[in-house]
Amino acid sequence: MDGVLVVKVGGAAGVDATGVCADVAALVHAGRRVVLVHGGSATVNSLADRLGVPQRHLTSASGVTTRHTDAGTLEVLQLALLGQVRPAVLGALGERGVRAVGLSGLDAGLLRAERRTAIRALVDGKRVLVRDDHSGRITSVAGTLLDLLLDNGVTPVISPPAIAEDGRPVNVNADRVAAAVAAELKADTLVFLTAAPGLLRDPGDPASLLSTCALTGDSAATVTGGMSVKLIGAREALQSGVRTVLIADGRADSPVSRALDGAGTRITLA
Incomplete structure (x- = not known):
């Protein structure tokens, strides 16, 4: 039997979570041990808009962008991930005969x-x-x-959130969660x-897909958007x-x- 496979499905608009679940189900039925980690950025943004909770993003000096998780956003994030995204994922897996259980980092102190x-x-x-940011490091x-x-x-x-030292929830990046789970x-x-073919040399040109990427010390700093966090997680996992570690298109069949x-793109260490 193959070893554990950890799959992180992004929450960006366009990613086909149902298609991912169908593929995961086929792998599970073939005997593969799979752990699925999910985000839900598009769902969080949509719910926040409906509830009138303003959203803000923070950019570090190194160029990494993260969600500003104030108290209101933390509530929205839990409602979106645990009340909307997770039930949909579990339902899609269950329909295909997979025995699955949904866990946030709060459950049994998982994260x-x-x-x-x-x-x-x-x-x-x-x-x-x-x-005033309610986020943490795993x-x-x-x-x-x-x-x-x-x-x-x-x-x-x-899925996030995780549990902090004071017993209260904190937001953690789902890419970093997947990396930590894979490492453990x-x-x-x-x-x-x-929602991209993989790591692109030119973010605006799908034809510039890199088949491999060897990470150097500053690789993540040269990439913008959410891909930079994936590269950080990839390095931690490796x-x-x-x-x-692979970065691939969640929109494909x-x-x-x-x-x-x-x-997609295979990530290695230089």
Whole structure:
């Protein structure tokens, strides 16, 4: 039997979560041990708009952009991920005969994180400290819980938030969650599915797809948008012993299988 496969399905508009679930189901029925990690940025944005909760993003000095998670956004994020995205994913897997269980980082302390007391960000070209952000850095993953589920034929479906030292929830990036889960489980392969063919040399040109990308110390800093966080997660996973990390198109048919067969971009360490 192949080792653990961790799949992170992005929440950007255009990513076909139902198609991902169909492909995951086929892999599970073929005997593959799969952990599915999901985000839900488009759903969070849509729900926030409907509820009138303003959204804001923060950009670090290195160019990495993250969601500003104030108290209102943290509530919206939990409603969106745990109340909308997760039930849809579990339903799609269940329809295809997969025994799956949805877990946030709060469940049984699955994801523990260190709360950030302040975030350094660039606002109007000035460096400022943002102190009302409810986000954190993952410090541990309860791998024994995930192993127990996998050993009993259950597919874990994981999402933020995580639980901080004070017992309260904090937002954590789903790409970093997937990387931490893959590292903890000593996964063979980590696949990031996104709304792009893979890593592009020119973000505006799909034909500029890179088949491989060897990460150097500043690789993530040269990439904009959400892809930079994927590269950070890829580096963390590879440095922790994950053998293969792929970034591929979540809009394609059978996206996970296509990625495993060579579509998208394979990330390596330089």
